[in-house]
Amino acid sequence: MTYAERPAARAGVVLWRSSAPAEPARQPSLILPDGCLDLLWDGKTLRVAGPDTKAHLHVPRGDENFVALRFAAATGPAALGISAAEVVDQYVPLADLWGTRRAWLLEEQIAQGGAAALEQWLLTAPAPADPLGGNVFRMAQTGLPVAEMAEHTGFSARQLQRRSKELFGYGPGHLLRVLRLQRALARARAGQPLAGVAADAGYCDQAHLSREVRALTGRTPGELVS
Template identity: 70%
Template sequence: MTYSERPAARPGVVLWQSRPVDAQSSLILPDGCLDLLWDGATLQVAGPDTVARLHAPGRPAGFTALRFAAATGPCALGVSAADVVDQLVPLRDIWGDVRTARLEEQVAAGGAPALEQWLRSAPEPSDPLGARVFGLARTGLPVGEIADHVGFSARQLQRRSQELFGYGAGHLVRVLRLQKALASARSGQPLSMVAADAGYYDQPHFSREIRALTGRTPTDLLR
């Protein structure tokens, strides 16, 4: 498929668009984010994925979407990430028919600029917890240390992380470590160096984690 993205009108949010160019399925990797998708007819919320999943081509022809990182999505959309994790949920099920229809009409007429216009007026997180946990998880810190940094017990952090990200901080660390490793590998770095730089214990640990999260070996995934 063809794919493009750029920063949206708010920090932590990306505007992206995709169009399929053939009939092949595409692999969607977990990234700790929540998306608001426009498929040309309806708005849907794609909850955070715990593991990779295949997206089969067909209708819709493509997407225009907002990707919310660092727990900005639940506040903007008024939904707990735990309620939509691993799901594709019609926005109507969250907002109701009237409010959703109003935004769908605007996006149908105005496309990506209309989505960004809505984003400018959407609620922003008043609590920095989501951004802090996301940032600490990207460094690869153990869950206990993340909890200490934000002043929570491990149990409190688990509950709040599920609300903000759809899963606990430990799984978020794994997902963000996967994204870091793939970014390094795509730049041409040897896999042996990728594993060490991304924070895996060793090459076997790297391979096990990639298979657990994507169902593929590192080499197959990059291919």
């Protein structure tokens, strides 16, 4: 599978493309949770890939091609007018969320204009009116504990849990785990020893790192890095 991405026309959004070879060369790929939501065009249908709580395998069809937007920092629910909780761990046609006619109109534009049309839609889509999503995402990226997140936002822990599910599909505690996994893998892939990765990424020790990686991905850290 080939893959390329670049920043899109709005902060917190990435435009990406991928293509898979025809059978029999296709290979499954492991999709890791990243706290993001994606809007994908496969040449026929727009679909929403909701936030993943755990990793899952994707087996591409022959000659599969995508152009898509990846929304981080809770920008996706605002742009699409949905709650992330509606699509967590799901891959659904946009028509199921918007209705057939509204989704069809956007699909017609993208069928004609491709990535440029998708990005043009992004420029007209609603942006988050509340900075909470971006703030929580940035705090989770730094590893700030949930209690301190709540204190910074002025919400109780229960209120922050509810709002985070709307914005990310899951609570701030799980968002912390997902983004900590991403930090750890980036360090490990850069060649840092796992003991140092565990300390720098916020795990108690290397054993804690291994347990969390397996819980979220079904793999050991070494398997993911290799």
